[in-house]
Amino acid sequence: MNDVLIQARDLCMSYRTGRERIGVLRGLSLELRRGEAVAVIGPSGSGKSTLLNLLNGLLRPDSGQLRVFGREQAELGEGDWAALRRTRIATLFQDGNLIPTLTVARNIAFRAGLAGLEQHGGQALLERLDIADTAQRYPDQISGGQRQRAALACAFAMQPELMLADEPTGSLDQTTAQRAIPLFFDAIRERALGALIVTHNPELARRCDRILELRQGALSPWDSAVSS
Amino acid sequence: MGLGSVFLSHYRRHPGQLAGLLLILICAAMLWSGVRSLTGRAEHAVEQSRAALEPRLSVVRVDGRPVDVADFARLRRAGLCVSPRLQVSFPLADTPDVVGIDPFTAGCLRQYSVGTGVGISVVDELLAGLDRPTLLGAAADLARWQQLSLPGSGDYRLDAVEGLPSGLLLSDISVAAGLASVGRATLEILLPAAELDRLPLPEGYKARIEDYGVEPDPLVEAFLFNLNALGALALLVAALLVRSVYRFALEQRRRTLEILVRLGVRPARLRLALVAEVLLLALAGASLGVLFGEWLAAAMADGFRGTLSGLFGMDTLAQRPPAAATWLGVLLILALVVGWACVDLLLLRRSAQPAATQMGERRWRAALIAMLFLMLASLAVLLAAEKLWLIFLATAGCLVGAGLLLPALLNLLLARAERRCRDQLSGSGAPLLEWSCAEMRALCRLQQLPLTALAFAIAAVIGVQAMVAGFEATFARWLDQRLRGDLYLDPGRPLVESAADEWGGRLQALPGVTAVLPMVRGRGLLGGLPVDVMALDPASPLVRGWPFLAAAPDPWPALAARGVLINEQLARRQSLALGDQVRFRLGTEPQAREVIGIYADYGRPEGELIVPVATLPDALPGRYTTFVLGLNGAGGIDWQDWPEQYPWLAGSRLRDQAGLKRAANAAFARTFQMTRLLNGLTLALAGTALALMGLVIFRIRQRSYTLLHVYGVPRRRLRRRLIAHSMLITGLLGLLATPLGIFLGWVLVARVNPAAFGWALPLQLYPGFWLQVWLACLLIGGFVGALMRDPVRLETLKNE
């Protein structure tokens, strides 16, 4: 069993705005192993979200090498990527991770169902995350912190191997974030997931095994002395 | 930077929204003005058919000589509103007949007072052309006339006029008189039947009584009445569409407006700016919509030929200036509706979250129950009411209730389906099915108003179709019944009983005659009320197949033995039913017979009863005998020559029943066709508006679809699913709205008509047509869904 979940080399990605092409990623390289949590920091617009969307197959790189779960991205079709997102890669956004027309419990069941899992232990997850009483509520009837925890429950319900998180605490106030972060890491560690976490939150970043900085389209180890 | 530019900036940023909003306003205006225009045309067509079928009497001389100019002058000088008609037919085959009328007296006959469709009546045309012989007619007939070059035909001014029957050129009577020597001329002196109620004919003249005749007035009036009611429904549809759309678009701008208020803009100024915007939008929408509506109606009514010629010439514009009244009406309606739509915004209130909350769910239920109550109460009133306005009010109540109930019902169905998916289904498809149901429920809530509008449109379409098809079938049957047999013979004079028998025998002996049915008309008394009486021979083969509303088994033998047949009017008025014993008086003779059949009789305001001819006293007041003849292959028999061939038939009049039936049917066919076009227009425009709404709403739902994509549902599947959602909603709505349509049709024919006119039309169901409507609904849904192209947009995932 290969422990390297993501292996990226010289990834380049650019966007077209009007007539111009803006290079977002310019030769990015990265390796992520099972059980490893990596934080990615960087200024706004540096391409952090683009990086996540390349890793979950929503975007394709212009050039470079990308292997996910040991498979070359060039060999993965749209259907393969969709299957990966259904069963192995969970993506967590700052907000809006839940389907607004389903209750929290049904959201969990839905994600598990998509992954083909009959049993998901949804209620236990919710209890673990301290939001058992929100099960029968709709996403717009609960608080932002509860919503993010519910999103986490959904993500874990599908039993992923890789967790991609885009500012998971971005919409939470500090107190709520303080309470959510340990829960998040406990869950990741417990399941030995690989996690790539894009964040501005120093507390969140500090808990990761490594901190990388995205600057000028490439990743480099973060040097707190230089940055702060 | 003024407030105006902030308002404009919204539309500069979202030009699509402005375009969509305008498009919907235009669609609504188009719907309304198009329907108005088509209804107007239908009315016009009906008016013309009615005029053509007006019962006219022809005045003849008692001494049997043909009438001439001097007779005309004598009748005029006696104060009678008569008008001459000189028809000249030419020996050459295919030559159009020239019909000369007198424009100075033509006003007496309704036929000529009706315009030709372009505002100028033929009478005015003829008056204006008095100084030079003028022939009016359809272009083809005029061309034919020119081609034939009859003696002196070059001297005529030929004027193409729409709306004249083909094969006939209309002229001043002096022009026709000038042509009389070339062809065969017949002069008739005509007067409307009502004229004889005012004045008697002078000595030496009598009116040739048209038989009980084709008098479709009540039928036509009922038809127009119902058509207008449906026009009002179309307006309701338009109003709902505009309200839903505009309100929705404004909802998106709430944030901008709130910022403006926070920045210190006085709410009063904001409201003023909004009002100005509303008026501008209404103005633009109304103007373009009316224009397009007229154009569309013209295209549909006249076919593409007329439209194309209208595009390349000024004719169409000159003939149909955009109706200012319609335009103003639409403008007013749109301004009102748009104003209503943004009332919430004007008050700068925060609206309830449209999302699927349990709170919403509870309110939803409460509204549902309220609507149910409204509907049941209205239905109760509707069933009990006899007053027309009450019937209309109750119908409106039912409609509003049902209209609002339908999306709720849809929601309920989907909720049930969602639960079922959750609880009972398993496998990889189940969660997606559950999501689909939830998504469609959300769509139903968001699209409630446009869906209601579509439901009304569907109901209107089904209701109109049921009514029109019902009318059409009824009319055909009614004509069949009225115009039975092959030939109708009016002896031209009253026959006493013995003479009538003798005539019957002689007629039977004529070559080709297979059956003779004498029909005697007269007046009788029933319960002190005068009624029309008709007597015929129950044993005649010509009465076979007469349709009844209700009848005892074998009614004809029963009629001969003990029975009487009554028309629907009499049955309703006297509350008579099958098996009742009626006492009536024919002349001096009292009779009592049993009601053994009730027949539909749409053309007649009076009650009528039918008795066997054998029981009729000779001294029946107003007794007049006519005959219906069955022929052995009508084609080969020269019945036209009979009055010359057989002296005893001189002065009598023969009429080809089939020809008359054809003419009457043709006159009405156009009207019915118009009404069908109205259907298509309503549905198409409601669909378009829904599509535009759908475009906006699906854009809002994009985030859900994109999330699903992130969750690993492939793009193509999502797209298929979106189309399926859209089709399912419209398709289900079509199914659910069908009973509403049937209900509407039923109200018109079974409640409104009896209250307004005293007789009901049969309600007929047309499942074949429903299938078409359902298909149309699915197509509309598919179209709306397909418009969305790709529901996945990664941008929607961006953090705000």
Next chain:
Amino acid sequence: MNSAGRLLLLLVLLLSGCEQPADREASLTALRESPEGFTQAAPGMTVSLPEGMGAHRDFRLEWWYLTANLRSSDGERFGVQWTLFRIGLRPGPYQYGAQDKEPGWRRDEIWLAHAALSRPGDHRFAARSARGGTGQAGVTAQPFTAWIDHWQLDSHEEGRWSLAVEGDDFAYRLQLQPRLPAVLHGERGFSAKSASGGGSMYFSYPLLAIDGEVTVDGRRFEVSGQGWFDREWSSQYLQPDQEGWDWLALHLDDGRHLMLFRIRGAEPYFTGTLVAADGSARSLGADDFSLQPREYRDSRFGKVPVVWQLQLPAAGLDLDIRSWPGDYWNPGRLRYWEGPVGVSGSHAGEGYLEMTGYGG
């Protein structure tokens, strides 16, 4: 008098009710232009009776025109107008070979009739039209009869006439007796219409004693009073610069009768006839009298002069002529005012005022 505008009026009435495309103006224009083949009225022509009462088919236009001031037994006042017009589409006499006298469907002439019944504040109007040649409408000179449909004016023994007319909401049956002989206007019946020449043949019966009955909305009134009867024929109309006329026919209490008119235009034209109680007549010119509007009324179709001052010093007349209260327009595209008047001032009396060319 008033031939010119009346013809226009008639034709437009005839063609009323629709917008005419330009090419249809042809028929109108043809009649506006100096008509070819019709006889022109000219000085030196005379009127002879009784032929003058019949139709003159070599002229373009003519009319038989009755106005009457009547009173019921309980003092209610009525005004009656009945006019029969004949318009030649082509100059007569009309020849149809052997069937000359036979009626037929022709295109030679048009007959029109206007009937009005006026009361203070109330005016009712009815019209009829017919083609010539059928016998539906016509006039005979001897004995005098004028008719259209069942409306007719007949003469009887002893010179009595009778008139029967029936409209939708009014009717009248009157017996009329000419009390004075016919008066020829202008030069022995030639009545000039402008200073530049041109005019009509024109005579009147200035006094008809009338009695009979009038029906309004089903109510019947026995009435009596006096009337004025005009006969006029012509082929020539108002000059382009003439815009309308004001015409008066008055009966004074001292037994004198008066016909006056003013043709309005760049150069107003005045003329009239004064009839003495014994029936002798004198033509009046612009120098003899002054006729001036004094008060105006806002009517349905704009401001019209309804009070006039007439000064005729040579006859000792200074009259104040006042229209009855109300609106006396006869409707139509080219409408005209035809309404009763009362006379006060140096003499009392009554009569009729006719005005055209006002209110656009």
